[in-house]
Amino acid sequence: MFLHWITFPDAEEEFDFFLGVKRTCYDSYYPFQVLSGIGFRRIDFEPVTILYGGNGCGKTTALNVIAEKLRLQRGAAYNRSSFFESYTKLCGCECGVLPAPSRIITSDDVFDYMLDLRAFNEGIDRKREELFEEYLDAKYAKFRFQSMEDLERLRKVTQARSKTQSKYVRNNLTDNVRERSNGESAFAYFTEKIQESALYLLDEPENSLSPSRQLELVRFLEDSARFFGCQLVIATHSPFLLSMRGAKIYDMDERPADVKRWTQLENVRQYYEFFKAHEGEFL
Numbered sequence: 001m002f003l004h005w006i007t008f009p010d011a012e013e014e015f016d017f018f019l020g021v022k023r024t025c026y027d028s029y030y031p032f033q034v035l036s037g038i039g040f041r042r043i044d045f046e047p048v049t050i051l052y053g054g055n056g057c058g059k060t061t062a063l064n065v066i067a068e069k070l071r072l073q074r075g076a077a078y079n080r081s082s083f084f085e086s087y088t089k090l091c092g093c094e095c096g097v098l099p100a101p102s103r104i105i106t107s108d109d110v111f112d113y114m115l116d117l118r119a120f121n122e123g124i125d126r127k128r129e130e131l132f133e134e135y136l137d138a139k140y141a142k143f144r145f146q147s148m149e150d151l152e153r154l155r156k157v158t159q160a161r162s163k164t165q166s167k168y169v170r171n172n173l174t175d176n177v178r179e180r181s182n183g184e185s186a187f188a189y190f191t192e193k194i195q196e197s198a199l200y201l202l203d204e205p206e207n208s209l210s211p212s213r214q215l216e217l218v219r220f221l222e223d224s225a226r227f228f229g230c231q232l233v234i235a236t237h238s239p240f241l242l243s244m245r246g247a248k249i250y251d252m253d254e255r256p257a258d259v260k261r262w263t264q265l266e267n268v269r270q271y272y273e274f275f276k277a278h279e280g281e282f283l
Helices: 011-019 060-072 084-089 109-140 148-163 166-169 182-193 209-225 266-277
Strands: 003-007 042-044 048-052 094-095 102-107 199-203 232-237 248-249 259-261
Touching: 003 060, 042 266, 048 209, 060 084, 060 094, 060 102, 060 232, 102 182, 109 182, 148 182, 182 209, 209 232
Parallel strands: 048 232, 048 248, 102 199, 199 232
Antiparallel strands: 003 042, 003 094, 248 259
């Protein structure tokens, strides 16, 4: 346990803050009035804590506030208004020393990672085509060694004439990163970034993952928390992640937000009722 609890300002504390704010051109005071609007005052953390709720309920805002308060490292930019620093100063928390790997991981981080992989592979593909042409040129060229400046050219000619085209290209080209599906790349990103003994905030990690990959991620996260000293705070509405063993779940669709078992959550109940209604088709 690195992070024990955090408190968010209530409506009265926010009102007191705004009394000292000059009314100028601001059209948004985000993240003010988001969490106070649902009565979300405090989170008491466990090794695995989950923030559940529909789109717009404030679970991503809560994660970003926690990350900002703890100054966690992050990759992609996020919706950070000019009031973020003032808001986090009104938040209280109890937190120990955070190990260096601790970070927040968002859907944008995973998406950027997948784009980088594609760009890297495309660059290698272009280089491969250039090497094909270089091989043919070197293999069939009439070459006469005249000076030391021709040494590199001689090396290529000798190599081309002693190897097949495929071996020549392989010897002169960095191997491609293995081409993965989006789901495989997303899963690989989590397994690479989540190390031992650190705090990780995960914003909807189920994005891009099939049900089977989500179950793999659940097992990986459970093992990370149980055996490798990680503490996890996850924003999700995936029934697979919500079923994680020992997770403490805050239902942010409730007013005020409340702790519930995963089987009590509306989203999960809708899945249950849907499959129950079609039970006969599975038998």
